[in-house]
Amino acid sequence: MTQAIAVRPQVQCMIRDAHGELSSSYPARRWVRDPRPPSAPWTVHLADAEGRFWFAVFDLDAKKPEDHPAAAEELGVLVRVLEGENVPHVVLRSSPGGGYHVWVPTAALPLGLMEQLSAAAKAVLSETLDRGMLHNATSGAVRPPLSPHPAGGTSQLMAGDLAMLHRDAPGRVDAERMLRLIAAFRQLRPADSPEQEQPMGRLVPGYRPRKPLSPHGERSMAVAGGGANPSHNGYLCLLAAARAGWSFDDVRHAAQTAPGMEHYRTKRLPSGRRRRLQSAEAEARMHKQWERALDHVVTDSVRPDWTAPKDLSELAALVDDVDAVMTALRVSPGRWAVTEHGLHDATVLRAIAWLTLTSGSRTVAAAKRSVATLTGIPAPTAGRTLLRLVKAGHLAKRRAHDDDHAAVYALGNTFSTAQKHVEPLHNMNARPPGQLFDTRTVLLDQLTDELEAGRHDVFTRNGLGSTARRAYEALQRDARTPQQVADRAGLPVGRVRASLRILRRYSLATRVPGGWRRRVHDHRRRIAAALGVDGLLKRRNALYAAEREMWAWWKEHLSTRGGRQPRTRHQRDPRSPKTMPVRFVLTDARGGPDAFPEYPTHPDGLGDHTTAYRVVTTIGLQALRDLELSA
Incomplete structure (x- = not known):
């Protein structure tokens, strides 16, 4: 199979150390035409030496059993999109432990088109999609179908014909069909606010919730079978209920009959069928999402209205500046992660970046109490932090506050990514509008996740503190080594290791093969009660x-x-x-x-x-x- 699909003369292989243990990377190389197969797992490149992609592979990670439901749900969404656009594909279970690889044969597509696909797919498949290989023409690689897995076993065919992946097979996806696939993903992209989203599916006539909801909430509850994305639609139902002041008992009662809450009654199997959830499993799934919805209501309380930029170049500049801010926070731990002031500076900067992307405006009104609500930092501390950031040039104060209006800020020039162009403007490669909005959605999801993860009683000063908060924000659903967590958090690796031990002691992080990750069940409120800070x-x-x-x-x-x-x-x-x-x-x-x-x-x-x-x-x-x- 490797010889039939390889687009380069060599594959990359794992190696074993002196104790016989496999490395976590693929440093060795073997010739594809070597008659002897490698003794360790190997990968094939998706792009040839000229950077043209011959495959698009969607890697839905599910390394732990608790991740399987999310991966199966997103696999269903992905397969429906591919089938709806008549895109040939092959579905494989990547390993006996879980996870899926979905292969799409492509016709020598350029990197720019694959970057669009990567951003559009990540905006929809946000929980489990690992998209790194989709926008890396140099080293983007994946294990070929039927090949061995480092943890044992091999990838197994679930659907499709492997012959369509052969280099000489007809029917490969060309640029025109790929653009249609990207457009299909963008139709499912979450809107800026839930009220702007249109339910993706048929509405059940005559259904009305037992208690009052907003018109959007009623539509979400009435979508037959949860619509095209049952997981996302079910969360929209919970979010509407949280905004309307429902209790968890109200939500649990509605989930028994509401068509749009199918995600909390059944789960998707890899075969495509749905199986009814056990009551305990259904309640655990709903309770986890309910806590997330309550957190999101707090975030929405300070969400500014979206203002469409005058042109896409203005939005592109905003996205680039926010990306530069997040990069600066990662690569300069000496500035942002050594002192408590530095950690507060980083948190408030992320809040201003979130307000910038949410509003679509370079200048944002930011009262200290609104920043405090968004970040969980006390209002006086937030006010001092804003002044400190302005003095350092990281924020620009465009207008002082008055009796009725908050002060207006903009990201400072220290994060500007503008460059001096020596070529004519028509020679510059601008990002297409769709990709720009996809990138904005991905950045917003990351910022929102970090703000909501760290904004909790347990990470206040009398709780576990700011360093533990930053380490917790940087943890992901899948495993990360302490060095990877440090790189994402912008913290020294030694402090990350100490924080991870503290988080593990308080059941907020767990150690798994390959590194660390957040606990599946959210214990923050229980730990906050034990520390005496619950409700602060x-x-x-x-x-x-x-x-x-x-x-x-x-x-x-x-x-x-x-x-x-x-x-x-x-x-x-x-x-x-x-x-x-x-x-x-x-x-x-x-x-x-x-x-x-x-x-x-x-x-x-x-x-x-x-x-x-x-x-x-x-x-x-x-x-x-x-x-x-x-x-």
């Missing part, structure tokens, strides 16, 4: 919300006293929830039921801020307004 961030966020409400109330009091037209509370914040109906719908000099109530004052006319704070945190402004109108 929730109390902080409640405090920030109360301070914002009290400040808006005080500003409205000054506005009313100055003779200007009072504003209603809904005019102040369009994201404010609708008020409950009042018993007596009356109006007074301040306006209708949505207006601010009278601010408490002392006899001398000065504001009684202590009483105002107590009203905001206990009674609530709407209840006080109802009392005024009732009186």
Whole structure:
């Protein structure tokens, strides 16, 4: 098989050490025409010596049993996309332990087209796809079909005809058909916000959830069979429920009948059929995603609205700058990972980068309380960190804050990737628009995952601290060596090893063959309770919300006293929830039921801020307004 498909005269092989153990790389080379097969696993290149790709291989990793469901679900999505575009493919189980290789024969495609495919596929198959080989024309390689695996056994054919992979076989995928495949992936790419996503599938007529949901949530719940991507659609259902204030019991009850929550009732088998989940397995799967949805609701509370850039060159510059920021945080541990200040600087920079990509604007408004909510860092610390980053030139302050608006920042010139071009502009190879949005989605997924993983009570100062947080953020679903974790986290490898031992002691990381990874089950809340910090961030966020409400109330009091037209509370914040109906719908000099109530004052006319704070945190402004109108 290797001789039939190899596009280079040599293959790369593993070697054994003095104890007979296999290396984790493929340093040796063997001639393809050598009649003796290698004594250790080997790989074949996907591209020839000229950099033209003759294969596209989708590697869906599942090194642990708990990863198998996610890999099987994404295999189903991938196969449906390939079959929908009539793309020839071969599906193999990469090893007896799990994981899949999906081979697509291609017709000498250029690297640029494979980079587009890599970004588009990763945006959809975000959990298990290892895409490194898809955009590496020099050394991108994979074990050939039926070849041995380092852990034992061989890859096994599941579907397709291996003869279509032979070099002289007809029907290889050309550039035109590859562009159609890329477009099919982009149709499944997650939108910037769940409300913008259109359900991929037929809606079951007449289905209504038991409790109120947003229109988008109702559509997600009603998608027959979970749609084209049951895993993603099931998560959208949980996210809509979390935003609507549902409890986990409400979600568990809805999962029994909601068509769109098929992912939490059955699991996909490698054969393509679905098997009903055991109740304990279904609940564990749902609980893990529910915790993730609750974290995402906090992130969405500070998500800015998307503003389409004037042209794609502006968006390309934003993506390049954010990529440069993430690279700088990785390669300069002496600046970002030695002190607590440096770790806070890196966390706030990632938050500004996330706001930049989310908004599509080079300048973003970033109040210190919003940054604190997004990162889990206390608001005073976040404010000092922003000032420190501006002073160092890593952020540029474009506008100072005023009474009603937060300060506006932009990523500094220290991260700019702009280069001086000596060629005419028409000779430059710009990224296609689709690839640009795919790359943006992948970067956003990475930033969101790191922010949500580290924003937890257990990593506050009285918990495990900032270094353990950064190491935990850098851990992946698949195994990583301490050096790989250090490279991703931008930490010295010695501190990474110490942090990994701490995370393992508290059941937040586990050691597996090949390195370290996060635990499958999230124990952060249990460990936070044991450390006495459970609920700390929730109390902080409640405090920030109360301070914002009290400040808006005080500003409205000054506005009313100055003779200007009072504003209603809904005019102040369009994201404010609708008020409950009042018993007596009356109006007074301040306006209708949505207006601010009278601010408490002392006899001398000065504001009684202590009483105002107590009203905001206990009674609530709407209840006080109802009392005024009732009186």
